[in-house]
Amino acid sequence: MAVTPSGKDKLTRHMRIYVNGYDLSGDARTFSTLENAFGEADFTGWNEAVRNYLNDGHRMIGISGFQAIMNDDTGRAWDQLKTPDTAGRVSVCFGGGGAPAAGDPAYHLATREMRVPQGFDGPVVVLTADFVADQGQYDSNTNNPLGVVLRGATEISADVTAGSSNSHDNGLSTANGWTAVLHVINTSSGNYTFTIEHSSDDSAYSTLGTFTADGSTVTSEYLTGSGTVNQYVAFNAARTAGSCTVVCTFARGYPVNVAAA
Amino acid sequence: MAKKKSTKTSERQKWELLTSCRNNKTGKTYEAGDIVTTADFPKAVLDNWTSITPPAARSV
Numbered sequence: 001m002a003v004t005p006s007g008k009d010k011l012t013r014h015m016r017i018y019v020n021g022y023d024l025s026g027d028a029r030t031f032s033t034l035e036n037a038f039g040e041a042d043f044t045g046w047n048e049a050v051r052n053y054l055n056d057g058h059r060m061i062g063i064s065g066f067q068a069i070m071n072d073d074t075g076r077a078w079d080q081l082k083t084p085d086t087a088g089r090v091s092v093c094f095g096g097g098g099a100p101a102a103g104d105p106a107y108h109l110a111t112r113e114m115r116v117p118q119g120f121d122g123p124v125v126v127l128t129a130d131f132v133a134d135q136g137q138y139d140s141n142t143n144n145p146l147g148v149v150l151r152g153a154t155e156i157s158a159d160v161t162a163g164s165s166n167s168h169d170n171g172l173s174t175a176n177g178w179t180a181v182l183h184v185i186n187t188s189s190g191n192y193t194f195t196i197e198h199s200s201d202d203s204a205y206s207t208l209g210t211f212t213a214d215g216s217t218v219t220s221e222y223l224t225g226s227g228t229v230n231q232y233v234a235f236n237a238a239r240t241a242g243s244c245t246v247v248c249t250f251a252r253g254y255p256v257n258v259a260a261a
Numbered sequence: 262m263a264k265k266k267s268t269k270t271s272e273r274q275k276w277e278l279l280t281s282c283r284n285n286k287t288g289k290t291y292e293a294g295d296i297v298t299t300a301d302f303p304k305a306v307l308d309n310w311t312s313i314t315p316p317a318a319r320s321v
Contacts, residue, residue: 163285175314197283200309204302206282206317227314 002169002202002232003103006096010105014095016153017066018183018247019080020088021220023153024068027077029126032065034092034107036146059254061109061145063090063131070118070125075218081129086113089181089220090131091249093149101152102166102235106249107145108181110137110222141177141224147251150196150235153185156215157243162197162205162234168250170231173200176253177226182211183219183247190215190244192237196223198230205234215244229253273298276307276318296321 016025038055068077091108093100100106112134118127133142148168151160160166180196192215197205208229213221215237235248275296283290284302291297297318299307310317 161283161285173313195281199306201303201306203285204282204306205285206278206310207280230309230313 001164002167003101003165005103009097010094011097014098014100016093016095016100016247018091018093018185018220021183021185021218022075022080023185024077024080027068027071029067029069029121030065031063031067031092033063034145035060035062035064036107059143061133062111063092063107063109063129066129066131067121067126068129070127078127081113081116081127084114084116087111087134087136088113089183089222091181091183091247093152093247093249099152100149100247101154102148102150103168104149104152106147106149106251108147108179108249108251109145110134110142110179110181112136137222139224141179141226141253143176144179144251144254147179147249149248150180150233150250151237151246151248153245153247155186155243155245156190156192156237156239159239160235160237162195162199162236164202167199167202167232167234169202170229170233170252173228173230174252175228176255177224178208178229178250178252180209180211180223180248180250182213182221182223184213184215184244185218185247186245187215187217187242188244189242191240191242192244193240194246194248195236195238196248196250197234197236199232199234200230202232205236208233215242215246273300275321276311277321278310278318279315280317282310282317
């Protein structure tokens with residue numbers, strides 16, 4: 001049976017943010033908005049009493065107002081975020097009563113960090129970063145930033161097999177492609193093949209996509225695909241050597257230009 | 262007496278896998294190019310893999 005949702009227990013204490021393979025959760029304070037909105041195309045006719053709309057076909061995505069403590073240690077917030085106009089990958093994971101794990105909600109982007117002004121929050125020096133969708137990483141499958149965690153930040157030292165113990169059940173298959181983000185946040189001579197796999201029965205799995213990253217270095221990667229995603233999706237890691245810690249988030253594509261029901 | 266329907270493996274419908282696959286019930290893994298039958302995966306799974314886009318299997 002696929003992992004089950006944990007319910008109404010999403011506390012900031014258990015949220016995590018990963019940027020380009022670095023866990024910045026220890027410096028994270030807050031964010032203003034995880035954008036996820038369509039523009040409104042007004043279809044109101046002259047003799048209609050109520051204004052009515054369709055979406056304009058362009059989804060606004062991005063993270064605004066991500067505030068972090070100015071920690072200049074290597075791999076921490078200032079070190080990773082101080083340069084605007086930097087491309088990368090971001091995953092925000094919503095832990096359900098504990099650290100984020102498979103099945104918990106996630107928001108991810110292939111992003112360009114556009115703004116990072118610094119200021120004060122009381123006696124604390126903070127930076128406030130905005131992440132927008134990166135044109136250089138965009139492809140036609142990039143349309144929905146909201147998905148799930150497929151792998152939380154737990155060290156891998158053996159095979160991780162996609163299956164009913166770690167799969168997410170979407171309730172039905174979808175046909176609008178997908179995106180995935182992988183963060184390798186720690187490694188000890190890791191050598192792995194990381195794949196996203198899907199299944200119609202939570203027992204027989206086929207490969208949906210294969211990451212290039214092999215767990216040997218701290219890095220992040222954005223992977224996309226078109227077409228069908230079966231009902232169950234899970235993360236798979238085939239070990240060749242070593243150990244590493246990776247985080248994987250996954251989002252199903254959304255049909256654009258949805259007509260009014 | 263009616264002739265029994267043959268279920269010999271050689272006469273079973275076959276599918277060629279187009280990507281790596283795994284049956285968690287048997288623990289067996291398969292690679293793209295492998296030929297499988299309903300002895301390897303349920304018919305419903307093979308039908309699904311043939312029908313999805315991109316397909317994970319094709320009938321041969």
